[in-house]
Amino acid sequence: MAGPRPGGVTLVAVIAWINGLLALIAGILLLTAGPADAAVTTAAWVQIVIGVITILVGIGLLRGNNFARILATIVFVLNLGWAIYVAIAIPGQIWSAIITGLLALIGLVLLYSARANEFFRG
Structure with missing residues (x-):
């Protein structure tokens, strides 16, 4: 790690933990x-596995692991693609699609800000 962990990276990691914990609970x-x-x-088992992986990605983000950032990026890009699809295919779900898309964009911005890039460089 080249510098202190940015607050945005911490936020994304905490959200990953919460999502992972909720997936784990749902599976159980x-x-x-x-x-x-x-x-x-x-x-149920798929939920449990996804939950564990998501928690591990959150831990990796806190530690500055670039592989964890890549996995989080893939999820955000998939969420963004899904949001675009939903906005076009299911107009009645436009607000859900907008929120999903915005959260994915915010996650990407937080993981690829100048400070985040410095943090993950080491």
Whole structure:
């Protein structure tokens, strides 16, 4: 790490932790909710794995790990693409699409600001 961690990187990491924790909880609740078919069990395990990976990405961001930043970037770009698709294909969901798109853009800006680039350079 070449410099102190920018607040924007910390914010993105904390949001990743929260998302990861919520995915983990959702997966556990699906597994423990009672009898379930194979599709529900599979969805539960996918949620758990995504939750763990998301938490690890948050930790990596705090430590200045560039691979974690790349993974977060991929997710933000996919979210942005999804928001554009939803805005075009499902006009009734325009506000959801706008919010999703704006959050993805904000995440990208925070991870690629001059201070963030310096932080991830080391």
